[in-house]
Amino acid sequence: MASNSFFERLILLWEEWELRLLVLTSLILQIILIGLGNRRKYSTGNKIAFVLWLAYLSADSIAIISLGILSRSQGNCSDAYIDLEYVIMAFWAPFLLLHLGGPDTITAYSLEDNELWLRHLLGLIVEVAVASYIFVRSMKPTQLNFLAIPIFVAGLIKYGERTWVLRLASSKQFRRSLLPHPDPGPNYAKFMEEYTLKEIEGYELSLTAIPPPRVAPSHLMQEGDALIIAYDFFLISKCLFADLILSFQDLQKSQPFFQRSDWEDAFKVIEMELGFMYDVLFTKATIVHHFWGGVLRSISFSSTAAALTAFCLIDLSGYSSANVGISLILLVGAIGLELYAILVLLSSDWTMLWMSRHDNLRAETRGLISGLHSLSINKRWSNCVAQYNMLSSCFKDRTVRCCGLLNWMHKQLENYQDDQMEPVSDYLKISVFEQLLEKSWNAVDFRLCKELCSYRGEWVLKKYECIEKLGWSINVEFDQSIILWHIATDLCLYDDSSNKNLDIVSKSRCEAIRLLSNYMLFILMKRPFMLPDGIGQIRLQDTCAEAEAFIQERKYIQNKSLACKKLLEVDTRISPVDVKGDRSKSVLFDACRLAKSLQSLDTRNQKKWEMINEVWIEMLCYAASHCRWNHHAQQLRRGGELLTHVWILMTHLGISEQFQISQGHARTKLIVQ
Incomplete structure (x- = not known):
């Protein structure tokens, strides 16, 4: 009898703390992902890779399981009475959406995750519907219910960002985004009409080629100059990673620089290029460093900050101290993750590149960005x-x-x-x-x-x-x-x-x-x-x-x-x-x-x-x-x-089989003698 009583108490204890532990575990996994996500760019250790793999696979599952438990909780949903403990637990649902959105430093563990963006889109629809259902079930004119709305907005933004970035990095969409506009070439029919007309009029005709413009080589001076040049060449590298052909214009753009550079500058620029490529394929850099990404980030941060401020001011005397403590941890954790993401954003190569292209920035802004960039562990690869x-x-x-x-x-x-x-x-x-x-x-x-x-x-x-x-x-x-x-x-x-x-x-x-x-x-x-x-x-x-x-x-x-x-x-x-x-x-x-x-x-x-x-x-x-582009891309992580x-x-340097366009459009001029 004593044994049965012990197990019954154990089961009751688990039922009481199950959701709380899962929600806290979800937050811990987000901290691991945001802290270690960027390290794999320059870390070759299998231990870090294993921890990230485990955290990446577990994070979504635990958040989804938690939402499922919340949706079937036995809260009293009658008009007369709603359990206050269910109300505060329902307040955690938008935080789980926030966690499903994932951190900025890792959206995909491997390239295959980008191909599953449609699955994430379906997950977005389903999980938002579940969170909305939980919110409606707990609807009561309490201050806490109103605080859930800004967190819900932030979670929707985060989850939507992740799905959109996965779509952009999928091979089909990535390749499509780099396809050039349809190019019919020079107007051959018009040229031949002019040629025939002049020939009938009795003119002696000849063709002469117009030499292409020469591209002056660039030389590196500072980190900012290197980033600008690296980003320009990164647009060429993107075609390599999309398995597209390169033209002679691409070669004329990069070959003079590398032929006249020393080895140190050459490898430095390539490190930066591949750093940009890693960010595009495995992080939220595509949207975070965009204008609308900044707008969305401002909305999500201000929503979370407003919710934390209001939570500290409202009366929470009717709720259990354990649930209030967990809610506070979730709010503080969300703000902490946002602040860390902002620091990572400001210290990144993308922000340094933006600053280098804007000479009219105030000295304080330039000093802040340069200081954060120099203090951060901004390694771009293992160099091993x-x-x-x-x-x-x-x-x-x-x-x-x-x-x-x-x-x-x-x-x-x-x-x-x-x-x-x-x-x-x-x-x-x-x-x-x-x-x-x-x-x-x-x-x-x-x-x-x-x-x-x-x-x-x-x-x-x-x-x-x-x-x-x-x-x-x-x-x-x-x-x-x-x-x-x-x-x-x-x-x-x-x-x-x-x-x-x-x-x-x-x-x-x-x-x-x-x-x-x-x-x-x-x-x-x-x-x-x-x-x-x-x-x-x-x-x-x-x-x-x-x-x-x-x-x-x-x-x-x-x-x-x-x-x-x-x-x-x-x-x-x-x-x-x-x-x-x-x-x-x-x-x-x-x-x-x-x-x-x-x-x-x-x-x-x-x-x-x-x-x-x-x-x-x-x-x-x-x-x-002779290595395929996707195998090169996989090793970036x-x-x-x-x-x-x-x-x-x-x-x-021009030593590639992907240069399939050797001359481009003929620069021909009709000479009338």
Whole structure:
């Protein structure tokens, strides 16, 4: 009996506090979303991504469940009497609409959420109807009922904003918004009529082309100037993310600037461009930084502030202290979220851009915006690349082979661990920029641009006159090239590690090579969708299996250095495929052959390492230009990828297959002689 009594009391306690806990949980989730929403722009951590994913999925569900509980609450709805406790709980309904509207810093967790805008529109209609029903049921001439009206207005605005932004960021609408106006071109019929008429009159006619206007390059001076230029180029990047073609006017707009800029300015502008793109695809920036967005934000903030002020002044003696406290927490939380959103808005690149374009602003306003912008954590991407080294992983995995179950559990946990990240060095950025700049000056026509995009090492090997000796390692599937060059690079780095005559530049180059090699293998291992189709993961797992078997047979091999030494000692005069066949896709000993070929080059100068560095950069550029736009866009919410920055840089330098209009309208003039 005592046990039954305990459970009955527990059930009654839950029924009493169920709605209160759900409403407070909804507010907490909004705080998590607004606080962490922008961090994923520059954070690569899986823990933050998991917390955001959980909060994003839970927030709507909890708000909807709370509205459902409110709609079926047993409030007395007779004309004579309405339960005051139901009245104050019904006051929470518009706050749940406010929460369903979500914060400004995150509207979509992934691109797929934007495609579900119609589902959110239906949710808006249904949930507004439910909230209205709750409000009508609790209708009583009390001051608290009147306070619900401004909160209801703010909630409707917030929820409507979210639905509208999701629609604008959906692929179909995003692409449609960027389509140019129909272009019939110059009036050919009229030109030919004039030409025929002059010919009949006996004039000698000739055609001459009018040269297009030259675009003077710009140079960066300050943050505001960089933002203005970045936003102008962002309009070109939007076409890339909508999978639209680019014209020669777009190229003439950006190429002169990047060809005459230094690497630092170039990468800075691209960071800003991708920051704008992230905001458009995953936040409310599209509407918040619009004139009407400012009007709506003013209405929602003033409505919430007025409700809080009135709530503190009215008589609440007839309501329970717990419900009054929760109502006050909801009001203060709503104001706090609004104030934080305003601070984020004022410190954003969009506001800094607006200020830079308006020279007539008062000094106080400029000082406030500049101060907030400098104080905020305004990182635009992680500036890091993930690392995965195949030979090192062979030694890490040896500790978990005691049991199949433990091995499976280890692999599952590995998927949720943070990846090993390392910052992108200045030397690497300089090397990428200089190689692309050299190609850009050679990209004189559309066909050559497409040819430059297709290189994945050939251009460099021809440049260093090594195509006959090393071309076999490039003329295979792209994923096979990555694995071959990754292992060969590792072996060469080990073999040259004892060289104490390396200068600072050479050490920086070797570090950049190691970084790129591990990064490209990580992309193959964890982000294969960003690479051209192939059997890279099968080939990689077979190669890993052969490497592990090689190490296990030689139990004295306890570290990577010794493994590299023993691999280089293997006689590879006979091709591995002649001995093993091609059922196994392992390329371990083909990579050893490549490493020995590289080591046979002149090691007294640094031409070998310059070549290896440039081959990796060309592979990086090939992967960047052949990755689909939606995969680039998805990675913006995971801290950004170096691949995406290289893709944008290549486009601005004219090395892109999306330049399908090579000349534009003919600028032809009829000359009468």
